[in-house]
Amino acid sequence: MTPRHLLGATLIMLAVLVPPAVAEGQGRxxxxxxxxxxxxxxPRQIAPADLTGYWVSVVTEEWRYRMLTxxxxxxxxxxxxxxxxxxxxxxxxxxxxxxxHQCKSYGAPAIMRLPGRIHIVWQDDTxxxxxxxxxxxxxLFRFGLPQPAGPRTWQGASAAQWETLGGGRGAAPSPxxxxxxRVVTLNMRGGYLRKNGVPYSEDAVLTEYFTVxxxxxxxxxxxxxxxxQDPRFFPQxxxxxxxxxxxxxxxxxxxxxxxTTW
Amino acid sequence: MTRRLLTVMLAGASLVAGAQAFAHHSxxxxxxxxxxxxxxxxxxxxxYRNPHSFLYVMVKDEQGKAQRWAIEWGGSGQLRNQNVAIxxxxxxxxxxxxxxxxxxxxxxxxxxxxxxxxSDGWKWGDDID
Amino acid sequence: xxxxxRLRSGLLVLWVFLVGSLASAQVDLSGSxxxxxxxxxxxxxxxDYTGIPINDEARIRALSxxxxxxxxxxxxxxxxxxxxxxxxPFGIKIWPxxxxxxxxxxxWTIGAWEDRLPTQIWMDGRPHPSRNAPHERGGFTTGRxxxxxxxxxxxxxxxxxxxxxxxPSSDEATMITRFIRNGDRLTVFAVVEDPIYLTEPxxxxxxxxxxxxxxxxxxxxxxxxxxxxxxxxxVPHFLPEKNPFVGELTExxxxxxxxxxxxxxxxxxxxxxxxxxxxxxxxxxxxxxxxPAR
Numbered sequence: 176m177t178p179r180h181l182l183g184a185t186l187i188m189l190a191v192l193v194p195p196a197v198a199e200g201q202g203r204x205x206x207x208x209x210x211x212x213x214x215x216x217x218p219r220q221i222a223p224a225d226l227t228g229y230w231v232s233v234v235t236e237e238w239r240y241r242m243l244t245x246x247x248x249x250x251x252x253x254x255x256x257x258x259x260x261x262x263x264x265x266x267x268x269x270x271x272x273x274x275x276h277q278c279k280s281y282g283a284p285a286i287m288r289l290p291g292r293i294h295i296v297w298q299d300d301t302x303x304x305x306x307x308x309x310x311x312x313x314x315l316f317r318f319g320l321p322q323p324a325g326p327r328t329w330q331g332a333s334a335a336q337w338e339t340l341g342g343g344r345g346a347a348p349s350p351x352x353x354x355x356x357r358v359v360t361l362n363m364r365g366g367y368l369r370k371n372g373v374p375y376s377e378d379a380v381l382t383e384y385f386t387v388x389x390x391x392x393x394x395x396x397x398x399x400x401x402x403x404q405d406p407r408f409f410p411q412x413x414x415x416x417x418x419x420x421x422x423x424x425x426x427x428x429x430x431x432x433x434x435t436t437w
Numbered sequence: 438m439t440r441r442l443l444t445v446m447l448a449g450a451s452l453v454a455g456a457q458a459f460a461h462h463s464x465x466x467x468x469x470x471x472x473x474x475x476x477x478x479x480x481x482x483x484x485y486r487n488p489h490s491f492l493y494v495m496v497k498d499e500q501g502k503a504q505r506w507a508i509e510w511g512g513s514g515q516l517r518n519q520n521v522a523i524x525x526x527x528x529x530x531x532x533x534x535x536x537x538x539x540x541x542x543x544x545x546x547x548x549x550x551x552x553x554x555x556s557d558g559w560k561w562g563d564d565i566d
Numbered sequence: 567x568x569x570x571x572r573l574r575s576g577l578l579v580l581w582v583f584l585v586g587s588l589a590s591a592q593v594d595l596s597g598s599x600x601x602x603x604x605x606x607x608x609x610x611x612x613x614d615y616t617g618i619p620i621n622d623e624a625r626i627r628a629l630s631x632x633x634x635x636x637x638x639x640x641x642x643x644x645x646x647x648x649x650x651x652x653x654x655p656f657g658i659k660i661w662p663x664x665x666x667x668x669x670x671x672x673x674w675t676i677g678a679w680e681d682r683l684p685t686q687i688w689m690d691g692r693p694h695p696s697r698n699a700p701h702e703r704g705g706f707t708t709g710r711x712x713x714x715x716x717x718x719x720x721x722x723x724x725x726x727x728x729x730x731x732x733x734p735s736s737d738e739a740t741m742i743t744r745f746i747r748n749g750d751r752l753t754v755f756a757v758v759e760d761p762i763y764l765t766e767p768x769x770x771x772x773x774x775x776x777x778x779x780x781x782x783x784x785x786x787x788x789x790x791x792x793x794x795x796x797x798x799x800x801v802p803h804f805l806p807e808k809n810p811f812v813g814e815l816t817e818x819x820x821x822x823x824x825x826x827x828x829x830x831x832x833x834x835x836x837x838x839x840x841x842x843x844x845x846x847x848x849x850x851x852x853x854x855x856x857x858p859a860r
Binding site for chain 3: 225229232233234235236237238239240242243244245246247248249250251252253254255290291292309338352353355357384385388390391396398400402404405411412413414415416417418427428436437
Binding site for chain 3: 461462463465466467470471484486487488489491493504506509512513514540541544545546550
């Protein structure tokens with residue numbers, strides 16, 4: 176390679192690798208817009224992954240706990256506090272039904288684990304809406320502003336952000352391609368993590384990571400990692416991942432009401 | 438299959454969970470976890486190894502004939518963390534062992550649940566703090 | 567001439583630096599990752615193929631498996647295929663192997679367990695061996711970065727088991743594993759394809775958390791020994807229709823037999839419509855209900 180060729184290739188390489196802050200600095204130095212006045216891109220515009228569409232759950236793990244309602248007192252594998260165990264051992268679906276708590280096992284910490292389909296859309300540039308056909312539940316993931324206080328609900332209030340892992344020198348970190356969506360949910364009503372009455376409390380903090388990944392043969396998977404911190408009922412955080420497969424359309428969409436037993 | 442038993446307990450025992458205990462093979466697939474058998478006899482050999490240690494105990498049946506039982510225990514690293522060393526149990530020790538029986542007919546084999554040595558009161562097991 | 571040589575040298579040095587930057591990882595996966603996953607399922611029942619898209623051949627093979635097989639002297643130390651990473655109970659130690667001139671990462675290694683070989687994920691662009699190359703217990707794995715996710719592709723695995731109850735995997739199975747780091751949490755997402763035994767890709771997950779206590783990078787050595795298995799010299803098995811454990815999940819938990827035996831149909835929500843008429847929830851749990859309160 177001659178020095179001329181080497182120089183050309185080096186310049187190309189530099190153009191690829193130059194950090195955004197350096198380019199930004201050069202722009203400002205040469206008459207670009209003043210700092211802080213550039214139009215901010217919305218979460219929708221900077222989205223590193225496309226979560227929208229119809230997704231169907233693929234139940235390959237904990238099958239009998241998700242596809243069926245287990246027997247009362249079956250919480251194999253879960254580390255529960257004494258109080259949680261007592262509540263689980265006294266599960267009474269008829270009482271839940273009578274009290275109007277049919278959706279107690281469809282709350283935010285549990286809904287992603289239920290077999291069914293979900294539909295995700297951008298409600299606006301700063302809000303993703305997730306609708307689950309199981310129990311006809313709706314969750315809103317709001318970017319940016321802190322959530323206003325209000326009455327507790329099964330789905331709580333969710334704050335979303337794209338995960339970032341640092342940027343170039345001086346640049347604001349930006350989400351890398353394929354980065355996860357991190358959602359933190361508070362203000363939930365206490366509910367059931369499993370349909371047979373394994374409880375979580377209203378003090379629980381739910382953190383979820385939504386990650387899209389390609390599958391062989393041009394498919395797409397959505398991996399939802401759930402981290403539930405609830406020291407009152409779980410001495411250690413409850414952590415699971417649920418997998419969904421993308422569908423081209425709404426085939427199989429089957430809104431079903433909440434049930435205390437099925 | 439004949440053996441000298443202290444008790445045979447058939448119960449819906451709850452499982453004592455622990456990630457380390459589920460290594461290498463599934464205990465539920467290999468043993469009847471809802472059943473318990475207790476044997477008493479003399480230690481023939483303590484094989485302190487990985488993936489799972491084995492304790493061999495000679496138990497006399499009702500006719501006085503000695504039968505060798507193989508009792509599956511934790512891996513050597515796991516046992517070391519629980520203060521069970523290679524010389525904690527020695528050939529010749531008289532022990533009482535409770536465990537889950539093997540699913541394979543004809544096997545004199547248990548999964549260790551508790552063990553105690555009456556001569557000095559030493560104990561190890563699921564029910565012991 | 568001298569100036570030209572100096573320019574060449576300088577540009578070459580710059581090149582080496584730039585190439586080194588490109589080759590470095592987007593995310594550091596190194597460290598000791600302890601399992602932090604609340605799924606059940608580590609302690610599998612003898613016949614439980616729920617959630618696996620197996621075909622009829624796999625089912626027949628699985629039902630012939632007797633758990634005592636793994637106590638054969640020849641099989642005690644054979645270990646499990648690489649997808650055991652997402653099935654097994656242990657934590658993982660991950661470290662990079664780096665080339666010390668440019669600092670490029672040549673490979674990422676996932677340390678071994680007592681019954682799983684280490685997995686070396688080659689990052690240097692080397693090709694996989696030819697189709698006819700020998701298969702190793704740990705397979706052969708290459709990797710690349712997709713954003714901040716390490717994507718590993720494993721081939722050339724030996725035949726083994728998808729679960730520790732004899733659900734088989736063939737030597738034509740391949741696996742794509744994604745290592746997704748979010749803060750101090752690591753989600754491993756594995757997709758196993760097996761044209762011999764699976765009707766569609768099988769997806770697995772496992773979660774870990776970074777821990778300051780170092781894990782061992784190597785598994786303890788395995789020592790074959792007599793494990794009490796009856797009938798030395800024979801391979802324990804069950805003949806067709808003779809597996810005595812096939813009804814246990816139904817008896818203990820009410821799981822319909824068809825579902826116990828697995829298959830693609832059973833993975834999707836529509837299958838619940840079939841189950842609703844067949845499933846009778848036991849009054850209360852009587853078997854394998856869970857540990858004591860913590």
